[in-house]
Amino acid sequence: MQQNFDVIIVGAGISGLYTALNLDPKLRVLLLSKKSLVLSNSASAQGGVAAVLEGSADSTDSHFNDSLIAGGFKNNTEALKILVTQGPRDVRRLMDFGVAFDRNPDGSFDLELEGGHSHPRILHHQDATGREITAKLIAAVELSRNITVWENAMVCGLKQVQNGFSLDILRNEEDHVAAGCYACVLATGGIGRVYEHTTNSAAATGDGILLASGAGAKLRHMSWVQFHPTGFNDGRRECLLIPEAVRGAGAVLLNAERQQFLSHYDPRAELAPRDVVSKAMVEEGRRLGDSRFYLDFTGAEEAYAREHFPTTFARLAESGIAMTEDMIPVCPCQHYLMGGIDVDLNGESSVDNLYAVGECAHTGVHGSNRLAGNSMLEDLVFAHQIADEISRRAENQGRPVLGEFHFCEEELGGPVPKGFRTEVRALMQKSYFVIPDPVRVVDSFERIREMRSVLEKGKYRVDRDYMEAKALVNVAYLILKEVL
Ligand SMILES: Cc1cc2nc3c(=O)[nH]c(=O)nc-3n(C[C@H](O)[C@H](O)[C@H](O)COP(=O)(O)OP(=O)(O)OC[C@H]3O[C@@H](n4cnc5c(N)ncnc54)[C@H](O)[C@@H]3O)c2cc1C
Structure with missing residues (x-):
């Protein structure tokens, strides 16, 4: 039996949590986290959030210019303008949720200077800013009666159906359940686990990119990978x-x-x-x-x-x-993906009512290289854009009626053979790490293409191992294909 919601948000890092909290509270929201709520790149973020708050000697123009320089002038300037001008509003809103940014003895914010910034403008909570933000947003979500949270709930399939989407969700590693919605937000984070050395959490396997491309959404600049x-x-x-x-x-x-x-x-x-x-x-x-x-x-x-x-x-x-x-x-180690699911200024992908936000999305704000502190800012600002857009449409157009689809991936066979993930990591590490090796890229791509075909054609049980192997191989395939 499929359970229906208005909005399903896949991912509960800062992007997913903040989208949920900004939606019209009349909407029924399901928020999913594939592991525990505290395991995400967001929770690991240390440095802080870049923003120019009112009354500062710094300026949003300077923040804009620094982001452009870091991004190799390949940024989407419209999206970047939204980021730097609306960011301060969302950072203030975080404080309304109880987030405590460090202050100086005189009460002013203790702003850090980080690489690529021409002024100190990083608001932080010691060196555990992501943990502080996620903890306060999780607490707010727990108090929100319109938001249902499922932990250990991994989306393994996403299908467009009449008036919306149907999702196949693996709960507690065992049960496949179907859930439907008319607006779906992918907030699944990064792809770091496609490398041997990364700062990313174990959840960062690029699942949202697999789900989005399977649903026909356009991707962009998948090879724009940042190394810290x-x-x-x-x-x-x-x-x-x-x-x-x-x-x-x-x-x-x-x-x-x-x-x-x-x-x-x-x-x-x-x-x-x-x-x-x-x-x-x-x-x-x-x-x-x-x-x-x-x-x-x-x-x-x-x-x-x-x-x-x-x-x-x-x-x-x-x-x-x-x-x-x-x-x-x-x-150096893999740190961030600038590319991803291509979205417009309201966070909507090329598929109607399918949105993407945070690290899995490509808004274009970062250009080819993200400036420190701009990621969490992007999470907040574009989560807000998406929430406003979905709420506005619900208000103007009403809620579409969803059918019953009971979509669950077919259980086809035995477990996926071990070794796919290890091999893909080794291939990416040696061929496309910091300075790509053009010869090895060609060889690695050939092997990854074979692995992709085995995973697509083989008959495997749809579980976490299969899903993550497929997602990582898909990410590696997309990255290398773009640079061949
Ligand atoms: C160590 C570290 C330090 C950082 N420091 C900073 C910093 O100082 N400043 C800054 O701006 N940025 C920083 N970043 C980057 C920033 O933290 C992330 O880019 C950003 O927080 C990503 O947020 P997100 O919500 O998009 O994804 P995440 O926080 O990674 O959340 C992804 C969510 O998706 C869920 N998920 C994934 N796949 C599925 C699936 N199939 N089904 C269900 N759920 C799924 C996960 O369980 C998780 O809940 C740092 C990153 C790291 C790793």
Whole structure:
């Protein structure tokens, strides 16, 4: 039996939560999270949100220009204008939900400076801003009677039906249930798990991109992948991110010979945008034949580091690194996808009433490289745009009547063979990481094409393993196809 809602939001990071909270409370909303509500890229975000609040000596024009420069002037300027001008309203609204941004003793905001920004404009909560925002938004969602939340509910299929969509949802790894809606919002986050080294959470497997393309939605700039220069290099797949604000606070990057080198590659040195720094690291590693890099924060007081970067300080200490005494080993790692499901200024994809928001969406605000702090801002601003648009349509056009479709993916066979995800990660890591290798891209694409065909034609049980293998192979296929 299919359960019907007005709106189904697939994903409960900042984008999904904030969309739900801004919809007209008369609408019945289902909010889905494929794992626990606290596992998302949003919850891991450390640095903060970029915004120019009223009364500041900074300006939205400067924020706009910095975003354009970082984005290689490939940004959608209309969308970017909306981002920088409406962002302050949404950041204020976060405070209404109880989000506490750090303040100076005089009550003003303690604004951080991060790479690529010409003014300090990052509002933050220590170095755990995403955790603070998601916690407060989850609390608000729990109080909202129109929003039903299903955790451990993974969407495995999305089908357009008369007047709306039908979704196949795998609950608690076991039961497939069908749910219908007339407006569907994909807020499924990033694709980091397509790489061996990433800052992204385990949920970041690009599911929304698979669902959207299956429904016929257009995708754009899938090869615009961002690599962060300072993942803590302790050999784990999910790298602890050392925030750029640490460089903003005076940390310097050293090569294997323990020398500063960034000024040879860019005059902004430590404060250059992250793509510039990541590329400089790869080139410097090649020049020296040694890819070891260190972040040196020994110029800072321990008390300062503890107070400003408590999460980073504690996580490094757990690994035996004293943040202001030791050299911190770092490496570039996958961090963010600028491309994704192509949407208009109201967040609607090329399929009517199918919306996308946050990291899975391509609004064009970031151009080919995202400026620090602009991601959470994009989550908020475009979630608000979508919520307003859906609410407006419901008000003007009424709610379409949904039929009963009982759509669930067919259970075709046994479990998908192991190894797809590991192989795709290895292929992406060696062929399309920071500076793509044109020869390896060709070979990897051929292999990924084969894997894609096996997964599409094979008869497998529709479970988490199958869905994630299919989503990751699909993402790798789309990225490499674009650069061939
Ligand atoms: C370590 C780290 C630090 C960062 N620091 C910053 C920062 O300082 N400033 C900044 O602006 N940005 C930062 N970012 C980027 C930013 O956090 C993310 O881009 C943004 O929060 C993404 O939000 P989202 O809501 O789109 O996706 P996410 O927060 O990743 O949420 C995705 C949601 O989708 C759900 N989902 C996925 N697939 C399915 C499915 N098939 N069915 C059901 N649910 C599904 C997941 O369970 C999850 O709830 C950081 C990212 C990381 C990883």
